[in-house]
Amino acid sequence: MFKPQQTSQQFAPAREDLAVHIQHLNYFFGAGDLSKQVLFDISLELPKGQIVILTGPSGSGKTTLLTLAGALRSLKDGSLRVLGKELVGLSDRALVGVRRNIGFIFQAHNLFESLTASQNVEMAVELTGNFSSKRDQAGAMLSALGLADRVDYKPQSLSGGQKQRVAIARALVNHPKLILADEPTAALDKKSGRDVVNYLHALSREEGCTVLMVTHDNRILDVADRIINLVDGRLESDSSPNAFIQSKQGDPTDVSADMFIM
Numbered sequence: 572m573f574k575p576q577q578t579s580q581q582f583a584p585a586r587e588d589l590a591v592h593i594q595h596l597n598y599f600f601g602a603g604d605l606s607k608q609v610l611f612d613i614s615l616e617l618p619k620g621q622i623v624i625l626t627g628p629s630g631s632g633k634t635t636l637l638t639l640a641g642a643l644r645s646l647k648d649g650s651l652r653v654l655g656k657e658l659v660g661l662s663d664r665a666l667v668g669v670r671r672n673i674g675f676i677f678q679a680h681n682l683f684e685s686l687t688a689s690q691n692v693e694m695a696v697e698l699t700g701n702f703s704s705k706r707d708q709a710g711a712m713l714s715a716l717g718l719a720d721r722v723d724y725k726p727q728s729l730s731g732g733q734k735q736r737v738a739i740a741r742a743l744v745n746h747p748k749l750i751l752a753d754e755p756t757a758a759l760d761k762k763s764g765r766d767v768v769n770y771l772h773a774l775s776r777e778e779g780c781t782v783l784m785v786t787h788d789n790r791i792l793d794v795a796d797r798i799i800n801l802v803d804g805r806l807e808s809d810s811s812p813n814a815f816i817q818s819k820q821g822d823p824t825d826v827s828a829d830m831f832i833m
């Protein structure tokens with residue numbers, strides 16, 4: 572039985588240029604005899620302003636890695652610095668504080684059904700204390716995502732793709748320095764999906780925002796600066812979109828290769 576332990580390993584010092592800095596990270600679900608390791612010795616540097624796509628087969632650990640970077644789980648083994656803060660060993664309360672600086676775009680959009688699109692986004696603005704400008708900020712973000720004429724609609728009157736875009740507006744309205752996205756375009760048609768990634772691209776270029784995104788959507792690979800491939804909980808490759816696609820096309824045994832032909 573493997574026992575996760577607090578490590579005395581020395582890690583590289585904090586770096587200003589990195590939004591996320593992961594060193595020798597291991598992660599286990601469960602405890603004791605039922606403990607199952609799902610991430611193995613992950614080391615990864617995400618510089619500020621980069622868009623990084625995380626891909627890999629089902630069950631390879633992508634969502635787990637994303638939730639760890641999002642301070643949504645506590646962890647003990649290795650080093651994981653997010654926006655300058657070491658998450659390993661942090662209390663639950665301190666993890667909540669880190670989360671406030673991160674924009675989450677996850678598949679379950681969790682909108683409040685009794686509130687309009689604008690009010691759902693305004694709730695996020697309220698967390699920053701900007702009450703007087705919340706309606707304007709929400710309206711501007713919804714407009715940027717093509718929902719100017721839907722600001723006063725409730726979720727039940729919106730399509731699945733429109734609801735997803737409201738959730739994205741809520742994640743982005745406070746201009747977070749780090750955005751974590753799990754299949755953000757899965758529920759969107761081609762144009763809406765492209766609008767969303769173009770917007771993320773503009774945010775990263777104009778505001779230096781870092782984006783870590785899990786996706787299987789081959790239509791948006793071109794937006795990435797890097798593609799990281801996770802297999803069985805291990806980093807298998809870290810390459811440019813073109814190099815990644817070529818490596819997949821060159822491997823006739825890789826069933827995922829077809830997905831990545833653009």
Ligand SMILES: Nc1ncnc2c1ncn2[C@@H]1O[C@H](COP(=O)(O)OP(=O)(O)OP(=O)(O)O)[C@@H](O)[C@H]1O
Pocket residue numbers: 600601609627628629630631632633634635636
């Ligand atoms: N809460 C949990 N408890 C126990 N095991 C879990 C839990 N969540 C995920 N796992 C296991 O951890 C492994 C990694 O899961 P994860 O969801 O991170 O993979 P993934 O690459 O995101 O998969 P997918 O592409 O299907 O979403 C899988 O074997 C999964 O069964």
